[in-house]
Amino acid sequence: MSAFERYAVQRIVDQAADAGVTIPPELNAFLECGGGSYAARAWADAHPGEYGLGCCWGEVHGGPAHCICWKPIYEQEQQAPRPPAGPQDLAAQPRMCGDCAFRKDSPERADEWSESALLELAAEGTPFWCHEGMRRPVRWEHPDGRTVEGSPDDWQPPMVAGVPYRLDGSPGLLCAGWVARASRAATASEGAR
Ligand SMILES: [Zn+2]
Numbered sequence: 001m002s003a004f005e006r007y008a009v010q011r012i013v014d015q016a017a018d019a020g021v022t023i024p025p026e027l028n029a030f031l032e033c034g035g036g037s038y039a040a041r042a043w044a045d046a047h048p049g050e051y052g053l054g055c056c057w058g059e060v061h062g063g064p065a066h067c068i069c070w071k072p073i074y075e076q077e078q079q080a081p082r083p084p085a086g087p088q089d090l091a092a093q094p095r096m097c098g099d100c101a102f103r104k105d106s107p108e109r110a111d112e113w114s115e116s117a118l119l120e121l122a123a124e125g126t127p128f129w130c131h132e133g134m135r136r137p138v139r140w141e142h143p144d145g146r147t148v149e150g151s152p153d154d155w156q157p158p159m160v161a162g163v164p165y166r167l168d169g170s171p172g173l174l175c176a177g178w179v180a181r182a183s184r185a186a187t188a189s190e191g192a193r
Contacts, residue, residue: 102177
């Protein structure tokens with residue numbers, strides 16, 4: 001699961017929790033370990049047809065691609081998150097990164113579903129974060145000894161109240177591509193009034 005997918009799922013879970021829905025502890029465990037899914041999926045893809053040992057709830061119900069036992073291993077040191085005083089203390093990236101999700105040729109816009117989810121975030125004003133300065137696992141380890149190399153796109157920042165934190169403990173920067181679109185959307189809706 002990419003950070004963006006996890007974000008989208010976490011958002012739905014948070015909305016459900018706010019609405020008073022009890023979130024099963026397995027689901028929280030699943031999200032906390034990043035879905036385990038990057039490593040679980042990578043391992044499952046590399047070993048088609050191999051079925052596991054029933055190590056966990058995810059594995060038993062969904063096969064090796066859904067195993068939640070994989071743990072991320074970081075080489076970078078993560079400082080404890082220092083939450084901002086308020087939304088006014090959140091900063092934006094000054095310009096779009098070379099691999100910004102909002103660029104036309106980005107992987108996030110490669111298929112219609114994720115493109116519309118991405119553009120909807122901007123239209124709704126739901127924050128989307130730049131990955132700069134965030135941690136990424138070098139590899140993932142399964143308790144039974146299997147390992148999977150980390151992915152270059154698998155950002156796993158600590159999250160507090162929906163905000164991701166950089167390695168130095170400061171809040172993530174809002175994505176420049178998102179800011180440009182979100183402000184255009186806000187101007188358009190002002191104009192429509
Ligand atoms: Zn498992």
